[in-house]
Amino acid sequence: ETRLRKYIVSPFNPRYRAWEMLLVVLVVYSAWICPFEFAFLSYKQDTLFIIDNIVNGFFAVDIVLTFFVAYLDSHSYLLVDDPKKIAIRYISTWFAFDVCSTAPFQPISLLLTNHSSELGFKVLNMLRLWRLRRVSSLFARLEKDIRFNYFWTRCTKLIAVTLFAVHCAGCFNYVIADKYPDSKRTWIGATYPDFKEESLWDRYVTAMYWSIVTLTTTGYGDLHAENTGEMLFDILYMLFNLGLTSYIIGNMTNLVVHWTSRTRNFRDTVRAATEFASRNHLPPQIQDQMLSHICLKFKTEALKQQETLNDLPRAIRSSIAHHLFFPVVQKLYLFKGVSHDFLFQLVSEMEAEYFPPREDVVLQTESSTDLYVLVSGAVDLVRYVDGQEQLLGKIIAVDTVGEIGVLYHVPQPFTVRTTELSQILRLKRTSLTNVLHANPRDAQIITDNLFMRL
């Protein structure tokens, strides 16, 4: 909505979002290839070399692009599109890291060196892992996006972290074994003495296998540290695993507790009702009524919308009420001929509620405090005479209920009971009276309408 300066892009721009998603895919590729190249490949000008440099190119473009992307100021909650401010903010935060993680160390190494200091350049290449911060901020955004299931977002994140840890640890552990002079006194060489001759696939799977056996603390022991260097790496990896495992368990516990809370509440309610019924020896038909009411209430929980509405500001609330109830209220016989403004004021004061079947909306002899508008569904009018129920009539949507009681302060002459799922608008007598006082002409029309019907 807000218009930005020329050449400045909004961070919420769909095209920019797509570009970000593309970069995340490239980051995933980088995260996998970086440790893999480090451990298993030597640098040659092959296909992989070209792909790596294309990927690097994309990130270089992104560095330039970032100077043209507005940002949300954390104090005023407004988008800042001043190029100077954008540049200052970027340079003072992540610019240096981004440049380092994009610099083409590999081509430089090929130009400058005679491959003797390969390891050093390989280590510099690992700086590309800095790019992972993008994945991290993507997950932070996905978790707040309700189009994605929270459980699966969270699980995907945990699985991604776990797999990356396994991959990295496996690769680094392989490097340690690879560089160790006595290849028989390494974790892999002790079992497979000629491991350097085996296929890349076999070596990679074995490294992953060791890594995951250690991470899950299974620890078969068929592959284990043989020299001090490996032991040190293992110590660090196992300490990290302790943290990661408890993080995974903590997350799962959190999800389980959240899931089961609804079932819990349901069970507690049903148990309380059942115990109450059995303690008081209630007859079976009342027990059944109680239980079926509780079941229906939990099934229709989503229909309780008043809470959602209450959290919204009044302006939005009143435009929702207008959109939903104006066409309905306009059609009622009671409000035929009244002014647009009058109806508008009434509608803003109305509250909608859903009633499951067989629930009493109004009880006989109760004092009339509300005017009800039946928007959908149907209700029965029931009268108790000498302890017996008498069915007086049936009302089907759209119609009003209790208008006489509210307008002439008469107690309810009958019980109103839903026969199916019904949406009912409720208007407080005090609100109605206030609006009527302010609009005497419309009040007269309503009185006429009422007499016409009677």
Add this chain to the structure above:
Amino acid sequence: ETRLRKYIVSPFNPRYRAWEMLLVVLVVYSAWICPFEFAFLSYKQDTLFIIDNIVNGFFAVDIVLTFFVAYLDSHSYLLVDDPKKIAIRYISTWFAFDVCSTAPFQPISLLLTNHSSELGFKVLNMLRLWRLRRVSSLFARLEKDIRFNYFWTRCTKLIAVTLFAVHCAGCFNYVIADKYPDSKRTWIGATYPDFKEESLWDRYVTAMYWSIVTLTTTGYGDLHAENTGEMLFDILYMLFNLGLTSYIIGNMTNLVVHWTSRTRNFRDTVRAATEFASRNHLPPQIQDQMLSHICLKFKTEALKQQETLNDLPRAIRSSIAHHLFFPVVQKLYLFKGVSHDFLFQLVSEMEAEYFPPREDVVLQTESSTDLYVLVSGAVDLVRYVDGQEQLLGKIIAVDTVGEIGVLYHVPQPFTVRTTELSQILRLKRTSLTNVLHANPRDAQIITDNLFMRL
């Protein structure tokens, strides 16, 4: 209650429920036999073959039957019994899967092939595991059924999932070893070189043993992956185990937190009371009174029924009140001779409460706001004169307390204290006055009854 079209069955029909339970038993059988056959048995026309096909037959019948079972519409919460809608719903959701999981691949394989492509048909046979969705929906229903203990339902579910995972992984891992050309370079062959000659029982137990040693992350290492294929399977299984283990721990934590919350509250209350007593140097008899009150309150927590009642709709609440209190109130001397309607109105306004022994229901000099009906138990009437307690009398159920105070606006002349667990009905003065005003004839009868007694 709701009548359905001819030939259409309700999903809540007890016979249909029994049929579903029978299918769940068959599903459990399928879940066990499927991986087992896949790993350890070759297909022959033996007893097992016949049993499998009978089981398949049951599921085929169920597919047909499903076209005649009504379903609960998720919007209107009503049962839909239109055969067309039922068919559309089934065909557009699970029909295809159900047919695939029931198709008799095994007999077809025997007819069509010369046993060369056995593995392919075995894999197709695994489609039968689709049936497990029935077990999953059974557990979802059991968890909401309070006849079953939540803890044990949940545990059974977790144990079932764990055992199924162990069984499947053991069987699949055996298949990998069985198909590997060099049987000495397999997880089982490295320890038992002639494992293919061993008894079915020994091979199955060994596979299960490996599986559970891995799942629980014990990882003795006596049996471990030997070749790349096994390593890959192990990697996947261990990742799955990480999830399953945290799921189990998360569930257990959830249950433990729920269990201990009541003891927690009790301890916190007792501690607060004890600290209060010791800080203020209260004499021991007051301390004892405080603690015994708290203990009794927690023991009789189930007696607090007002909360349960408040959540019910008014219609159910008033029929409960009528059932419970009408016979009691009818017997009271105060209401002898009054009309049925009058009593009915009174009873709807009453609230029941339990008082533990030695608790004060009414305090002397308090203003009279309620009429009390002692339904069960007994109370003492106590008067304080110059700081000394005097016992005035004793009232045993069924009787009224405080009628003079409420009817003539007099402050309570004495304290009413329970001597045993007592159920007491409470009727607000305002409610009583309203009903009396509406029924002047009955009001006269009550005044007469009161004077008669005095």
Add this chain to the structure above:
Amino acid sequence: ETRLRKYIVSPFNPRYRAWEMLLVVLVVYSAWICPFEFAFLSYKQDTLFIIDNIVNGFFAVDIVLTFFVAYLDSHSYLLVDDPKKIAIRYISTWFAFDVCSTAPFQPISLLLTNHSSELGFKVLNMLRLWRLRRVSSLFARLEKDIRFNYFWTRCTKLIAVTLFAVHCAGCFNYVIADKYPDSKRTWIGATYPDFKEESLWDRYVTAMYWSIVTLTTTGYGDLHAENTGEMLFDILYMLFNLGLTSYIIGNMTNLVVHWTSRTRNFRDTVRAATEFASRNHLPPQIQDQMLSHICLKFKTEALKQQETLNDLPRAIRSSIAHHLFFPVVQKLYLFKGVSHDFLFQLVSEMEAEYFPPREDVVLQTESSTDLYVLVSGAVDLVRYVDGQEQLLGKIIAVDTVGEIGVLYHVPQPFTVRTTELSQILRLKRTSLTNVLHANPRDAQIITDNLFMRL
């Protein structure tokens, strides 16, 4: 308190409690010796045999005793001392189990058999483990007893369960190895071929070592199942361990969450205050005042006693008020010469509150709604004139504050600020007025007292 029939003992009798504690000690002995005898010892008429039978004797006495112990009825919450009811209840519940777990199978086996069926009698002897239910109910009671720390009670329970599981599993696993014909193909024989010749201590420690290595899922693999029987036992034990481990973790999580909640709240409050201060650029002295107030509030949290009092019934509350405040209020100049009854009524209406130092009890120009009695501590009287504070005076306990304002409806002429931790009684003007109206003679005395001072 409640008197029971002759020869019937209350379950809360201290001597019976001591007897129960003695039995719990014997149960712990039984729990340890039962599996140990089963696995490592053969039956001879030695010292252990005699001890076992003495212990059995104690439990036999307890069976008889139980017929004379009253029980708490779960419906009426009263002690039942009818011998018939006690007997019916015991015989219909645990009697049979208790007799089986006490029957002297060992001596019978020595009399009847020629040691051939030893294993059978050993298994029967394991019935003694039924006695463990006593330990379980002891822990249930300890958890509710606030004299014991909840954390340590819970930990002791978990450790006891863990140790018992480890002990049992170790012993049973040893039995399996001991009975296996080929002792070299057992978990212990594979490493220690002549294990049957080793000392009892070495064998026991090795069994425990295996057991705990498996329970904690460490699984070194130096000792592992070698034959099908051991594998089956291992499978069961590991499944049990999965449950036990999650139970332990669940309990610990529960305890950690409870512990840290107070620190959490404190941090959240401090953070909100700090952020508020920095956002609004408040001067440092106001910031310091805010923070020191929050710190003091959390330190003096235990002083908030009103909540504890509110949960008690009115009778207990008024006797506490009488005990605590009557002697204090009696000494006040305002109430000199008033009647005992009048003071008693006043005291019942008073509420006590603690104020940390430097907090305002009453604000200048506020309307006077309460009479304050300073029970301990001291307060300053401060007046604001043109935005400047003026110290008017100092009041030290015991004295009244605000009596003129309350009695003559005058707004507070000054701010009352505590200078140290002060306990203050608060009496509402409405309550005071009611009591004064009911006692015109005492009202006159109070007015006189007030004028005397002025």
Add this chain to the structure above:
Amino acid sequence: ETRLRKYIVSPFNPRYRAWEMLLVVLVVYSAWICPFEFAFLSYKQDTLFIIDNIVNGFFAVDIVLTFFVAYLDSHSYLLVDDPKKIAIRYISTWFAFDVCSTAPFQPISLLLTNHSSELGFKVLNMLRLWRLRRVSSLFARLEKDIRFNYFWTRCTKLIAVTLFAVHCAGCFNYVIADKYPDSKRTWIGATYPDFKEESLWDRYVTAMYWSIVTLTTTGYGDLHAENTGEMLFDILYMLFNLGLTSYIIGNMTNLVVHWTSRTRNFRDTVRAATEFASRNHLPPQIQDQMLSHICLKFKTEALKQQETLNDLPRAIRSSIAHHLFFPVVQKLYLFKGVSHDFLFQLVSEMEAEYFPPREDVVLQTESSTDLYVLVSGAVDLVRYVDGQEQLLGKIIAVDTVGEIGVLYHVPQPFTVRTTELSQILRLKRTSLTNVLHANPRDAQIITDNLFMRL
């Protein structure tokens, strides 16, 4: 603030705090060196010996110093600076332990013995670990210090405990192997027969490696207990690990639950709004308004400051109000020329609130209950005529809104809607009226000011 006696230091004195921090650093050194010396070094008069004794010296100084440090009394919450009380408190609590943990056992052993009883003195030296209580109390303080992130404080604590446990267990296990007569039947000797000849570094890393493999329950099995003594130590260590691991998991779960609760609430709110919108078929622009309002509300959650203020005592609250709002209110045209006292009273009654952009502060036709002061931001004045919005004007901070309505009881003539993030002061009409009644001269000035503007 509080002045202490001469020579008595406050425990909150910054220099004393620095001294405590220095001691904590020395404690960390002691905690590491103690078990290390015990296991790997023999006592000689080398550099380490001198360093150890210097460190001891520091702790000896601290013992003396403690007699001059005031303490906070746990009952009165006041600092106690009476040297006698300080001495009694210290001697009756930790004095003996502190002396034992500082006594120079090592030099004494060198003087008195001919190195035969070295082990005994080594054990005595372990008393120095008592000093760790300082680290424990440091962490307790850090957790409550909001300058440090709670998560990282907690993690550091857990990592410190884990590392210390690993270090100690590794060292003790090495001692057991070192002292065992047959060095080939030890956990380390079975793999490295000549381990006593290897370098200190190799031996230490191997011990740590075994320790952490056991703690994380990885249990490769390459190093495992070989004799009964090692088995016993392993049993104890593994039991301890079970507790430590669950403690770590419990803490992590606690942190995860706390973290995610905000995202949870956000998602639940958004989901409820989305479901409501789709169920009622709301047009997209209303949906967008709803969602953007919810997003903004969560982003600006920190701006809700009323809750923070409400928890503070009235004195602090009114000085904050004075500091923040007095300069703003003074500048308003409405209050030009009024007295300082009048303004001061008004400001104490004001409440500040932040409104995100596009929210309605006041609705047209609402009754005027508050006077609003726009402190920052800007608002639009909007009028609805026949269901159409008309923009009447714009108000920019600082200005008043609704003064006519409040002063002359007129309903709001227009809707006031924020156009950017705005801070608004709210003054209730009743409060304003009270203050005006009490200051008739200022009331006149305000009326004049209002007429001047109109």
